[in-house]
Amino acid sequence: MKKILFFLFFSSILLILTSCNNTNSKKTIQLAEVTRSIFYAPQYVALEKGFFEDEGLDVELQTTWGGDKTMTSLLSDGADIALVGAETSIYVYAQDSKDIAINFAQLTQTDGTFLVAKEEKPDFDWNDLKGTTFLGQRKGGMPQMVGEYVLKQNEIDPHEDLDLQQNIEFANIPSAFVSSDAEYVQLFEPTASMFEKEGKGHIVASFGEESGTVPYTVYMAKQTYMDEHKAELEKFTKAVYRAQQWVSEHSAEEIAKTIQPYFEDTDVAMLTSSIERYKNQGSFATDPVLKEDAWNNLKNIMEAAGELPEDVAYEDLVNPTFAKDVLQD
Template identity: 25%
Template sequence: MKITLYENLRAVPYVPFYAALELGTFQAEGLDIRVATSPGPDRTAKDLMEGKADVAWGGPARVLHEYDEDPNCGLICFCQVVARDPFFLVGNEPNSSFTLEDLMDVRVGTVAEVPTPWLCLQHDLRLLGMEPESLERVSDETMADNIVALKNGALDVIQIYEPYVEMLVKDGIGHVWSAAADRGAVAYTTFYTTAGFLRDCPEVAHGLSRSMFRTLKWLHHQTPTTIARLVSGYFPELSFRTLRGAIARYQAVQLWGSHTLVGQRGFEWLKSALISGGRISMGMAYQSCVVTGFDERVIVEAPLPPSG
């Protein structure tokens, strides 16, 4: 059975998925995977529900939003891969004693391409008793535009992910103020599909979880150099040094999980951030959005990492 697996965009936080493709862990589970680029993050869920794709990797935030729009959408998350927030705050000056309170006194550029990074950051601020609306914030420019603004002094700090962080640090232009991953567990990227697909093809879901479990185990025992060599073909626009540095930084903040179970604590934190930021009005229960059986089974099976 050929499985159409949607990729929303090419990004360094998704390195484990590219590693799985290169290591052959999907094929080892008997899966015939065709990776296709979705028409866009806003369209992915609809295509799954319409049968144009079988499974996607993406954020549970998207699934929660779909449930807020349609409580009967039937989308289900499983197999967590990105277990923490991949974004950083990078300033144009060093700030080794940075705290989030510092953001109230500087000009901040936040991510406009997707909503989740800002939703998480604004929730951090609210939890500390601060009003996100009080920030002097540029909210409608791309990360690339904000990098230009940081360089020319129009912004003091920007919210970006890899490889932009590595590029700025390597060039001596940017200084890492904080890593959002340091807040701990957030259910950032999983596979998701429809309840109907899981009902009809449970062994496919089990195979996907096994393949990613094995890949994560492999990743945690490899150097950034080895991983970058494996996946460099997916990032032809990046120098090897930049890709290796980006991967090293993500390894250092433990971005990628040690197993594939979607943890309830990280899911609930994300849901709270979406509610506090006004992205959703209701919070669908963890048990309604997440299936844990495939990943619990894989943890018990404990398949060995590939030898590649």
């Protein structure tokens, strides 16, 4: 009897110690996302499906609402990794920062905004924008730069041919469009689809389809963090890749049901519609490798918008090693 009790006691102690060791071995990563968006569906899949946990990572997500705030959080050690537009790394580099931000994994590969008109436009033509009031995005941000790029590709000067308004905070743009006299606005999903459903606007074009492949939102970390946490970054990238493949292989409805906890105010049907729209135009990257041609397209878009501070080489701000390694596993 004593032997049995001793065995049970010893087994309990061993179980507790093993549990403690597993908890202590898990690495915590502070992740800052630039906004909460269906556009980032693979990230929420990775979190909900436990892909990060499978890699021994405890990823703590925070939404920092804006590129400038996200980069401030990253550079001040408020976050270890940032999910934000790749253009922000160029801005930091151009300021001669002592600790630059390096892009290491791509999540989305097209623009994620749509042109929404207040009135129905069954025969929409880009020339319809001339002489109208267009509610744009923040100056210097990817949505606005892509918007201007697409307009110029369609022979429209955004600063001469229309009344371009860029003085409204990102979070307030949808409500400002409804209450103002603006005829057009640039919106992300699910807001664009919600506006259609509620009769507040009508989707007439996709900026993602018009602008081509671009590293729209990527994961980046400071150079010092990258040097000191290579193992964690490789595990993080592996989990992201696994989620990207899962999103590629599953239906929009399955994805919607998985990520619904992150969008409690949006029903599954609306999420499904938005995800389907993004899947159809290839917005979700199917692997995390940020390619050089996409980087060059980003710089072309920035230059066209007059926002490229300097021509930064791919090798200076992109480290594709982690992404390429996980493809070999």
